[in-house]
Amino acid sequence: MIYKGATCGVGAALILATVAFLLYKRHKRILEAQQRLAKEREGILNASGGGKAAKLFSGKEIKKATNDFSADRLLGVGGYGTDQVLNEVRILCQVNHRNLVGLLGCCVELEQPILVYEFIENGTLHDHLTGQMPKGRASLNWNNRLHIARDTSEGLSYFHFMAVPPIYHRDVKSSNILLDFKMNAKVSDFGLSRLAQTDMSHISTCAQGTLGYLDPEYYRNYQLTDKSDVYSFGVVLLELLTSQKAIDFNRASDDVNLAVYVQRMMDEEKLIEVIDPVLKNGASNIELDTMKALAFLALGCLEEKRQNRPSMKEVSEEIEYIISIASAKGVAKEVSK
Structure with missing residues (x-):
C-alpha cells in the first residue's frame, strides 16, 4: 500500500510539473506575442x-x-x-x-x-439598395447611383495608383461603401487590405473576401492583384443597376450568383429585365443607354481572365464618361423647356 501510494504521489507530481511547464510555455508565448504586438x-x-x-x-x-x-x-x-x-x-x-x-x-x-x-451618417450602399434604411428615405435615383459608382472607383483607383506601395482592398462590396449626408460614397473596412510590393505583380495569399464578390482567379491560385478589386467592383456595379444582392438564394438555383445571373440575361439579350424597375420605369432612352453602358462596363470588370479586365483607373474614366453623357442630356432637357 505504501509503495502504491508513493507511486501515485510521484505520478501526480509529474502531472503537476508537466501542467506547470506547459502553462509556463504558454504564458511565455503569450508574453512574447504581446511584446511583438x-x-x-x-x-x-x-x-x-x-x-x-x-x-x-x-x-x-x-x-x-x-x-x-x-x-x-x-x-x-x-x-x-x-x-x-x-x-x-x-x-x-x-x-x-x-x-x-x-x-x-x-x-x-x-x-x-x-x-x-x-x-458617415447615411448608412451603407447595401442598406439603401436592399430597402433596409429608415422609412421615409428616398430610393437612390440613377444620378445618385452613377455618382456613387464614380466615387467608389476613384477611392479604389487612388489605392491602386497613388498609394505607395499600392494597396489592394480585398473586400470591396456594397456593405463596405458608406454614404454621407450628400450621398457621397466612401470606401471603408480595410482589415483585409494588403500593401503590394513595388517589384511584384501580385501577392500570394490565402483567398479571403466575401462570396459573390470574390475574383475567381484569386480564389483558384491565391494570387491577389489590383484586378481582384476590379472584379469585386464589377459586382457592386451590378448591384447598383439591379438593387439585387450579390448572393441570393431566393433566385433560381442557376441564378443565385448575381454576376452569373446578369451574364446569362445579357447573353439572352434580356439585360433590360434585370435593371431595377425604380430606374427603368419612366427612364428616357438616353438614361436606358447609360444603364446599358454601365452594365457592359460591369461585365468587363467581371471577365474570367484578369488580363481582360480594365484597370480601376480605366473604370473610373469610363464612369466619368457615362456621367457626362447623362449630364449633357439633362442640360438639353432644361434648354428645351
Whole structure:
C-alpha cells in the first residue's frame, strides 16, 4: 500500500510539473506575442512607415463616447482580430482621399483593439439598395447611383495608383461603401487590405473576401492583384443597376450568383429585365443607354481572365464618361423647356 501510494504521489507530481511547464510555455508565448504586438503598435501609432500618426484614445474616452458600449450606440460589429485591426491602422495612416473613410485614431487599452472613424451618417450602399434604411428615405435615383459608382472607383483607383506601395482592398462590396449626408460614397473596412510590393505583380495569399464578390482567379491560385478589386467592383456595379444582392438564394438555383445571373440575361439579350424597375420605369432612352453602358462596363470588370479586365483607373474614366453623357442630356432637357 505504501509503495502504491508513493507511486501515485510521484505520478501526480509529474502531472503537476508537466501542467506547470506547459502553462509556463504558454504564458511565455503569450508574453512574447504581446511584446511583438506592443512594438508593432508603437511603430504604427508613431507612423514609423512615413504616414500620419494615429491618435491614441484611452479606454475611458471610448467607454464615455459609447456610453459604456450601449446597444443604442452600436452601428456594427467587426469580425477581425487584433492583427487585422492593426493592419487597418497601418493602411489608413498612409492614405488620404475624399472617397475613403478617415481614421481618427484607435484604442489599444481594452480587451479588443478599437478603431475610431469619422462618422458617415447615411448608412451603407447595401442598406439603401436592399430597402433596409429608415422609412421615409428616398430610393437612390440613377444620378445618385452613377455618382456613387464614380466615387467608389476613384477611392479604389487612388489605392491602386497613388498609394505607395499600392494597396489592394480585398473586400470591396456594397456593405463596405458608406454614404454621407450628400450621398457621397466612401470606401471603408480595410482589415483585409494588403500593401503590394513595388517589384511584384501580385501577392500570394490565402483567398479571403466575401462570396459573390470574390475574383475567381484569386480564389483558384491565391494570387491577389489590383484586378481582384476590379472584379469585386464589377459586382457592386451590378448591384447598383439591379438593387439585387450579390448572393441570393431566393433566385433560381442557376441564378443565385448575381454576376452569373446578369451574364446569362445579357447573353439572352434580356439585360433590360434585370435593371431595377425604380430606374427603368419612366427612364428616357438616353438614361436606358447609360444603364446599358454601365452594365457592359460591369461585365468587363467581371471577365474570367484578369488580363481582360480594365484597370480601376480605366473604370473610373469610363464612369466619368457615362456621367457626362447623362449630364449633357439633362442640360438639353432644361434648354428645351
